[in-house]
Amino acid sequence: MEDPANNYDHKEKAIIDERIKELTHNHDEYIHNHPELQQILNDFVTEVLLHKPQDTILFAREFFSKFNPTPVLNKPLAIIGPSGVGKSTLIKALTEQFPGVFEFSISFTTRNPRGQEKNGVEYYFITKEEFMSKIDAGDFIEWAEVHDHFYGTSKSVIDDIYSRGKVCILDIDVQGAVKIFQSGLEFNRVFVMPKSMKSLEDRLRGRGTEDDNILRVRLRNAQTEIETARENPNIFKDFITNDVFEQAYKDFLHLIYRYYEHLRS
Numbered sequence: 001m002e003d004p005a006n007n008y009d010h011k012e013k014a015i016i017d018e019r020i021k022e023l024t025h026n027h028d029e030y031i032h033n034h035p036e037l038q039q040i041l042n043d044f045v046t047e048v049l050l051h052k053p054q055d056t057i058l059f060a061r062e063f064f065s066k067f068n069p070t071p072v073l074n075k076p077l078a079i080i081g082p083s084g085v086g087k088s089t090l091i092k093a094l095t096e097q098f099p100g101v102f103e104f105s106i107s108f109t110t111r112n113p114r115g116q117e118k119n120g121v122e123y124y125f126i127t128k129e130e131f132m133s134k135i136d137a138g139d140f141i142e143w144a145e146v147h148d149h150f151y152g153t154s155k156s157v158i159d160d161i162y163s164r165g166k167v168c169i170l171d172i173d174v175q176g177a178v179k180i181f182q183s184g185l186e187f188n189r190v191f192v193m194p195k196s197m198k199s200l201e202d203r204l205r206g207r208g209t210e211d212d213n214i215l216r217v218r219l220r221n222a223q224t225e226i227e228t229a230r231e232n233p234n235i236f237k238d239f240i241t242n243d244v245f246e247q248a249y250k251d252f253l254h255l256i257y258r259y260y261e262h263l264r265s
């Protein structure tokens with residue numbers, strides 16, 4: 001095939017060469033002034049090679065979506081704290097007070113339903129094999145092994161709540177909160193503390209849903225969770241203590257109004 005450059009005379013070639021030089025210089029200068037660009041591209045290629053997604057367009061959309069600033073009004077809300085501290089009780093009170101605003105994100109878990117729990121209400125109860133397949137498919141925004149079972153927050157559940165303009169509420173453990181923080185997603189978070197380890201044990205026993213062995217595991221993990229929260233003040237900034245419920249809920253609401261100012265009126 002004939003080289004189109006042969007159609008230009010000497011003067012035109014010189015102009016084109018000059019323009020190419022100018023553009024190359026501009027591009028080099030831009031790349032030099034934006035070292036983060038190389039990092040972003042490296043991270044993306046590394047992630048692609050790690051996950052080898054079938055749908056690369058969808059993967060790219062998800063990867064780059066973390067650069068979108070989350071609208072303040074819709075930032076997810078995570079309630080974190082040891083088992084039995086009262087997270088579900090606080091979440092229930094909040095969703096009842098603001099029915100059209102907040103919606104609980106139903107997680108997936110490999111533990112068995114307890115008490116009156118129903119599939120698709122408190123959790124989606126799945127087998128360990130199903131959970132592993134979901135990890136491989138990249139279905140979770142975060143997942144963790146908690147008290148000898150797996151728990152994960154589903155991307156599609158979050159997206160669904162988000163698409164309906166609601167604030168999604170996550171009831172997650174500290175590992176989950178750390179993972180979300182590290183992913184760069186902006187989210188509001190409240191760590192709920194017990195008044196004491198004794199009161200936590202009384203609450204868990206009072207709930208009557210765990211046998212003695214499970215209870216011991218949960219209480220042991222509670223110590224570690226509280227230590228992790230205290231050791232990471234950059235992640236865990238807002239704490240409330242759930243002693244007398246009315247006071248705890250008041251303190252909780254105080255934070256909610258700070259995060260979602262539009263609810264004040």
Ligand SMILES: Nc1ncnc2c1ncn2[C@@H]1O[C@H](COP(=O)(O)OP(=O)(O)OP(=O)(O)O)[C@@H](O)[C@H]1O
Binds near residue numbers: 083204206245248
């Ligand atoms: N302030 C409070 N005073 C007395 N009892 C409470 C208070 N808050 C919660 N409870 C009770 O304590 C028990 C544990 O509460 P809840 O189930 O909400 O904890 P949780 O943090 O969601 O636990 P888990 O992480 O295991 O799901 C429940 O029986 C609940 O009714």
Ligand SMILES: Nc1nc2c(ncn2[C@@H]2O[C@H](COP(=O)(O)O)[C@@H](O)[C@H]2O)c(=O)[nH]1
Binds near residue numbers: 082083107143172
């Ligand atoms: N990291 C995640 N932790 C989760 C998730 N869903 C629940 N949890 C936490 O697990 C423990 C135990 O819950 P329980 O219902 O078995 O008592 C509790 O601390 C929850 O906050 C999740 O999707 N990810």
